[in-house]
Amino acid sequence: MKNPFRYGEVVTGEDFADRETELAELTRDLKAGQTIFLISPRRYGKTSLIMNALDTLQTEGFYTAYIDIFKVASFKSLLALYTEVVSRAAETKIERFNKLVMDFFPNIRPKVVIRPDGSFSIEIDYDVKGKSAGKLFDEVYEAPQRIAKKRHKNFIVVFDEFQEIANFDGDAIEKGMRACFQHHDRVGYLFAGSRRYIISDMVTNKRRAFYNMGKIMPLSKIPVEEFKSFLEDKFSRTGFSVEAGVLDEILDVTENYPYNVQFLCHELWNNCLDMRRVAVDDITPSMNGILDGLSAVYVTIWNTLPRHQKRILIAIAASGGEKIFSRDFIRDNDLGAVSSVQTSIKLLMKKEIVEKECDIYYITDVFFKGWIRKEMM
Helix, strand or coil, rough: CCCCCCCCCCCHHHHHCCCCCHHHHHHHHHCCCCEEEEEEECCCCCHHHHHHHHHHHHHHHCCCEEEEEHHCCCCCHHHHHHHHHHHHCCCCCCCHHHHHHHHHCCEEEEEEECCCCCCEEEEEEECCCCCHHHHHHHHHHHHHHHHHHHHHCCCEEEECCCHHHHHHCCCCCCCHHHHHHHHCCCEEEEEEECCCHHHHHHHHCCCCCCCCCEEEEEECCHHHHHHHHHHHHHHHHCCCCCCCCHHHHHHHHHHCCHHHHHHHHHHHHHCCCCCCCCHHHHHHHHHHHHHHHHHHHHHHHHHHHHHHHHHHHHHHHHHEECCCCCCCHHHHHCCEEEEEEEHHHHHHHHCCCEEEEEEEEEEECCCHHHHHHHHHH
């Protein structure tokens, strides 16, 4: 029997935890051509939400293009990837693909590579002779609008992990995109990111090109009762019974992060398969099994951290992240000067080990926090 709990991958359909409200809002706004900035911490199921929205929009007759900025390392690679995904969204047949590129990307030369299984990939070169790189990008940015107008079929374009453009002159990209996108009435744009303060700054900072360009949509945790119903259904469909209090305990120890919840439930399902019953007492051994399995990864991370950052993580794991710059917190945890704490927190946030919400700092990986408690305290 197949384990019904999936984690660490994009899920759609019945494997997607019920974010009905967010899914309806996202699809409705994109259909209306709204520009959206979706902000979500890692492990909240952001990309799964996006993919389910795109599936819905595609069935309703939209062209849909998804660009993962993690795959981009330069302006040139962004140009190539953007051209490829937009072109493939509008044309899937190889024999007509070249014509589409020639019509809408006259300065780009595609090379279609046929794989042994019959699928194809596209390698793209471009000619900047007589044309500046900026104008070439304008040509690429304008393509979804031009295709939509000519074919009378609107486009939805998604940029996932958009904060990563900061690694290669993000200001120039933002300015170029805004100059083009603000005139598009046949394209809905979604900019998604997991580093909340960066994406939020793009839209709220008056000095940024994307200032007030679209709607900010923060992704919250799945409501507890909805998530419990989803989990209970997954267990019951595979013949499992769940002891009273188990689901509440699962959501508590995983801090209701969708990835963490699915990971723990996956392990519980495997560990309780013989009895087909999950009890509260099964949770701690399953959590310890996860921590043991991840130990080598966490040891590597831990060994790269300076001593002061380690002390701060131990303090947050032990007593929470409220008022960490207060005299009492610093004294009780022997953290030295306030300036040292501020510097270490800034570096831990840059490494995405620590996040901040409502003036409370927390360790982003619940399992890493559990490992710190288990091994370092």
